[in-house]
Amino acid sequence: MTNHLLSIMIALPFLGGLAVFALSGLSPDMVRRVSLGVALLTAVLALVAYGEFDAQRAQLSNNGVVLAEDYALDAAADSGLPVILRFSLGLNGISMPLVLLTALLTPLAILASFTGIKTREREYYALMLLLFGTMLGVFCARDLLLFYVFFEFTLIPLYFLIGVWGGSERRKAANMFFIYTLSGSMLTFAGVLYVGWKASQLAGGVMAFDFATLSQLAEQGLLSSTEQWWLFLAFFAGFAIKVPLFPFHTWLPLAHVEAPTAGSVILAAVLLKLGTYGFLVICMPFFPAGAMQWAPIVGVLAVAGIIYGALAAWVQEDVKRLVAYSSVSHLGYCLLGMFCLKMSGMTGSVLYMVNHGLSTGALFLIIGMIYERYHTRDMAKIGGLARKMPIMAFFLIFFTMSSIGLPGLNGFVSEFMVLLGTFISRQADDVAAQGGPYGIWYAAFGASGILLGAIYMLFMARRVLFGKLTEPEGGFDDSAGLTQDLTRREIGILVPLAVACIWLGVYPKPVMEMMEPSLQPILATVAKVDRSQFGDDRQAAPGRAVAEAPSPSQGEDRGEGSFSVADKSKARAAIEHVALTDSSAAASSRNKKGAR
Amino acid sequence: METLRSTAIWIPLLPLIGSLLVGAIGLRWLKDRSHWLVIGGVALSLVAVLSVVSTVVGEAGRAHNVDHVAQHEGVDVAHTSDHASKLTESFTLYQWMSMGSDSWLNVSFRVDQLTSVMLLVVVPIGFLIVCYSVGYMRDHHGHPERGYERFFAFLGLFLFSMTVLVLAGNFLVLFVGWELVGLSSFLLIGFYYQKPEAAKAARKAFIVNRVGDFGFALGIWLIYLTFGTLDYQKVFDSVALAMQYDGDTYPAILRDFQALLGTDRVPDATAASALVLNIQDRITWIALLLFCGAMGKSAQLPLHVWLPDAMEGPTPVSALIHAATMVTAGVYLVARCSVIFAASPVAMWFVGSIGAATALFAATIALTQYDMKRILAYSTLSQLGYMFLALGVGAFDSAVFHLYTHAFFKACLFLGAGSVMHAMDGVIDITKFGGLKKDLPITYRTFFVSALALAGFPFLAAFWSKDEIIHAALAGNMPLLGWIGLLTALLTAFYTFRMVAMAFWGPKMLPAGVEHAHESGRWMTVPLMLLAVGAVFAGYVGVTFSDHGFIGFLAPHGVFHHFLDPVFASAKGILGAHEASHEGYALMYWSSAIAIFGIANAWYFYTKRPTIPGAIALASGPIYPLLKNKYYVDEIYDAIFVQPLRKVGRFFFGSDRYGINSLLFIIGNLPRVLGFGLRTGQQGAMQGYALGMILGLVALLWFVLQG
């Protein structure tokens, strides 16, 4: 079974969804149970996959994958086909945590829909399962075309989930979501084909899309840096909208506000990660030069998004929109860390994907629980709920804290690592001899998010939980069998997320060790890019470069034990390049010295 | 050492376990017995603290002796014996964050003399306050307040966080504790969440702290950028090394750096020299950024605004967190990083100035307030100002000393205020009651003693510590700070006794609705008395016997300072260690006089001639309203930061909806526009279609045959 574990894991929800859709005799209650059962079974498979992954971890080094499967769809040996669709799957250290995240959240989202979804249950749960399988497929795909197929197919279930079970403006939201993301990914599609064509030179003239071949392209000099620039742009179009990176984020608040709870949860927790995942496993290793040319721009947009999203979140009255804007802000971190060319930043970035999924997913779940009771998310209409719903209040505070990066909870670790990586980005080290693309100002501005994040999240928590009790007329709606405070089912949904938050906050080492072997090659590839070729004149002249010069201890005419003046000035020049890359910072540091 | 370390781990864990258990089962099963778990946890933790501290004292004594020998033989202090370094070494609990290539940021603790002092402040006082809360969080009939178990869970959480903060072995863990105490503070201030002011104050505290933490975090990253590590000792020793460097001692420096940071980081002399220059360049930035965090946590100007509002929390919280322990974390930070600060004259100047300014500023505000807890809060600000003043002039041990004495009398004052409040049914405005001396005898006595201590009355706790600070300031290169300190001392004595006079002296007066004023129960009075004892005697650990004169046989700089000496040795080394005499007898006379003068004035103004204050207030013109309204800082912040930022937020949200989305709308409707234009060609007439076809064909022909 382990030979086909991943395909079974992906196929199971598909088949389950189909069964749920086709079996018209099932009562709504049965539909719920069957879907939950299928989802849980899939999650168990994901866990089994993790067990296998753990056992075969040694294979991860050098871009290796675990549980690899590779079938060519419908291709005979004498294939004269234009393109061979390869169904090739595998898990590496980046996809494993995301698969686990998906496998954790989707069953919970299904469970959370039990009381909220009252119409057309069969279709609803079928779509949820379909979405589940597709998301797993994206993360397991080891072939660009397969990745793209799954990536794009996620649109369909969510389109219906928003469009049918959404709020009052659901049509607008679903349409905007679908068309906007699809427009971007059509350009990505063009990019995919271009890459495939380029890779045909390595694959005997047949278009090839498997990750292993594609990663050779740049290395073998088959993609010029201009081509990589354009290819990055093409993939950027799809991924940046998906992430969403400022200023392509406007579909997100709308989609979140209108989506049903489970839709929001999945959207925030997993679907947005498809974009960041794409950047990480496709853009960076396959177009390293493109990535490095774009890194400063992505960085600026990410920082802008962090601040923009945070400030926009602060003025929201709708809780869901507030959290949606917070996602814009948070995913800015994710991208900022990704391109900093430091292991800490990249690890933090992947961890951020998981953590954002947990905490924001949980926040959306809680908001959904409130909404089911009061049918409003307007903070002017609900307030002081802590009095009536202490358990809910506990969880809301808990996940708020997780979201604003309180140490001990998951958000902090990733936020800290991302910002640390960004901060030290410019410094040269063994991996990146030229240093990373960011000056310290990226981190300095980005870090303002930790302040702004606290402001808007606590603003929300204060209004919803604290102060005078405000409820809509008639109190809470108990028609669905809900109690005033959270029911046991709802607590059961939130507890696993809370446990995961604590675990990742206190002891994330296993997850980091899982990621590292797979991040290493990506980092190495990107770090090898010579950024001076495209006019990055601020390249670091690091201590390393200095170190390569004859050191005083080796010099013949210098006695051991004293620096010459020349050494000192050289070192100083090096330092000013390394550390305070922005001229203003350099100047201010000189002033400080003068003052002393 | 091993037992020391394994014991140290339990210091934070025990309160945490108590807290988690209470949180999990308190509401349903423990109910009004919830306190037992936390008290038990803290008590055990206290035992662990005592054991740890005794070990440290023992170790320190041995190390001191070895050091002594070493110094005699002229060996460099930085790399002497193993004994000396054992206490400064941090020990790793587990690896936390991966920095790539198998280097990790660890969760590590460090137990040294400074930690011991802090633990001795935090845990015992915490224990007393937990006990006090058992009485306080109940009504007169002994029924617990709503959220009783929650309160104890939070207190336990706080003690966990605070002990993590002081036990931290590197900057990362320090930051963790730093943020966690912020969380506990947030939760406890917002304990009465139904009160909008409490909710608001909680949020304000958290956010203002985050402002400081923003700088703090940047400082930590800058440290990592410079040193490639966050471990305290490596950082401090590197700074010390870099400051020692004078261009001639290259081989030793290279060897030392390699020993400290590893050969990967410092492969050769060039790298070492680069590192030295880096450190020299950035040390000021690092110090200032770290100080940002300290300003936030210790509520120094201009980030002081949250502390007075934090008094919305239950009084034990104010005593524990917002007077005795958490707010001193900033002082602890600077003291801990004394080497870094000492290496930067700018930073030292800045710290001292901010401290002095806050001390004076807060004292002036305290003169005009009527809310007992707020007066105490401003007083806390002011005393913290003293501590920073001390740090700024290089008197690190004096600052820690003051921190230590302050914890006792300020906690006692707060708890006394809480006892008053408890008796007055929650009223805390000193204009509403008076003359409580008789009804609340224990509260009055303990309060009075602590007030004397705060005022700097001779031979009580603050007398020694404050004097030391002023003395150090006057002796240093910024004597102005010393004069400010003296002025503040006067104000302190005055406003403290203004409060005492209005609340306890004079004719008896009770707020409306309160029939009798009851003295509080045992749970509350015992801690009060214990703390009052501390307020009297705590100062004596910092006093040494001298052979001069009458008073002079007691002089500052005693056991306490010797104990701490190793911690601040390298900082003092950098500062040039002006071993001035500690015998500022003249100053001791003067400050005693000032304290007594202030107390006497307050007594005169508020018991003998109660009309005078009003007259002065009237006569002062705009000054009184300015002080009464706390210099309008809140309003200014609101106008300068909050409102503009919200406007920007609204603008952003608007530009999303009307800017970006409109643009998208336009782009999205380009096909529609195009289709609308093309549709004019679709008029349904076949001849029109034929015309279109012919024109198109001609255009095609023309296009191709032309080119």
Added chain:
Amino acid sequence: MLALVPMIELLLPEIVLLTGATLILLTGVSKTLSRSATLLAMLAIFGALGATYRHNNPELLATAAASVDALNPGFFANYVRMIVLAVGLLIVFANRHVPEEGERAEFVALTLYSLAGVMLVALANNLILLFLALELVSVPTYILIGLSRRDIEAQEATAKYFFLGAFAAAITLYGFSFLYGATGQLRLFGADSISAWFIDGGSTALANDGMFLLGVLLSIGGLAFKLAAAPFHFYVADVYQGAAATVTGMLGFVPKFAGMVAAIHIVGLTQWNLSGPVFWGLWVLAAVTMTVGNSLAFMQYNVKRMLAYSSVAHSGYMLMALLIGPGQDGSGSAMRNGLAAILFYMAVYGIANLGAFCTLAWFRKPGRDDAYQSAELLEDLSGTGRTHRWAALALALCTLALMGFPLTGGFLGKLYIFGSVFASIGDQPQHATALVVLVAIGALNAAIGAAYYLRIIASCYWDAPRDGRVAPTPCSALQAVWVVCGMLVPVLFFFPGTLARNAVSAAHDSQMKVAASKAERVAHANESAADEVIEKAAVHSATPLKSARVSD
């Protein structure tokens, strides 16, 4: 040269089909007999398929083809035959409910004639045969539209289609006359043929020869009408709207396929060596066609018109592949082959398009004149996702295929087309930027397409059902067709192999024919003396256009 036996051998599928059609026509004399029309048509189609299958024998083809030079047998023709017959079978079934009782025989027969026309277009190696085949495709369709519905819209559609079709046919023919005039040949490929002549002249001087170019352009222009490429697309929406939905399904496929195959022949005459201006002409044609089609479809709320304009856009996508052709030397990979992409796309498009129109026909509503008519407006479809789950699902799948969405064959169609354009950059690096830009335009157009296709899906699934709005057509044949189409659409994604491989070999075959003309011509030229070349050159120098210009 008339070689009757090989001719019959080579034309067997067409002969079977046409014989069947004629027999069916004869059954029209009696109502009882005409009931069997569909059955007979099925038999005829299966017979033709069998004959085609027998043709997939290279030796047989080689011996037969050697003796008949007006035909162009081979895998290309066979592929076209198979696709046309397969889709044709679906078309026949789909239309079972359309004709009135008395007209069934004629209706079915005409359908078969039209199908035979497409097959002959593929088979034609001669301008005369090509022209006749094209007319054989179109003339029956004029009548079919008229027969399909009784109301005024169908008649208007007939009139428009007929008049404009005749107009376009004249243009095509005019182009043919210039092709003949420029070369003196009627054969398309082979030793003495238009394409061979083209090589002879050397690629530089004569490639730009005005008359030849004029011929190619006019022919393409006329064929663009069949393709519904801009600016010959005007009629599309009106005609599609007017015809019955199932007939529209046929109109979207049969004439378009015929036009595309003919265009492949015509452009193939240039040895796929498009000179600068022609390249740019086709480039603009492709870009404009996509954009115009999608923009107009974007405006529609009538599903039939929307799909009509979208068919314009699909022609645009296929023109992209036509632009880059199969590569010049025949050595390129399968991906490089634009023709293969077209052939694959056409099949998928035909199926998805037919499926969509069949579901529309299945959702019938009461129309004018007491007759039922198919669902037309978006609002007619509202709620069908709940009331008719499977039909709506089939419609959604077909729509997704038209959109080019993954897990449908349409995705692969787009993939092959865009991919072939990229792959051709290797051959023509001078056009790299132009081709990349064209793909980008294509990609953006696909996004526009998604926007309006989504409306169909949204109507089915989002809107509440309206009582009595639509009811299913009681025709199990029709139902079977949309079931088959709905199933084929994902199947073609997962198992594209057979179809794609056949498309590749068909395209390769066509490419070989072109290359063979070159080879044969070269061999021939070696035999004849150099003076013949000189003579020919002299003739060319006296080409009419040039001399006319001189005489002016």
Added chain:
Amino acid sequence: MEMAAPQVLMIVGALLFGIGVIGFLTRRNMIVMFLSTEIMFQGVLTNLVGMGLLRGDLNGQALGIFVLVIAAVEAGLGLAIVVMLYRRRGTLDADGWRTMRG
């Protein structure tokens, strides 16, 4: 100026084709429009004959004959359609048939 026969035929053919196009575009009566397409076909025919003359073979004429046949077929069909349209509307004005548009 003397012109060779092929060129004359080609020019005449082009003129006929052009006249047909213009007639198709300008005349409203459907029968006249239909006749105009016929004239276009005749123009093509003339052109073909001229080309055949130029090339000196019969291929052109052969194609021409088929063109005639097709033209006849279209004529039959066209007239039937015209009759059908006339029956429906009672007019042959092409402008009357534009109910579908947009």
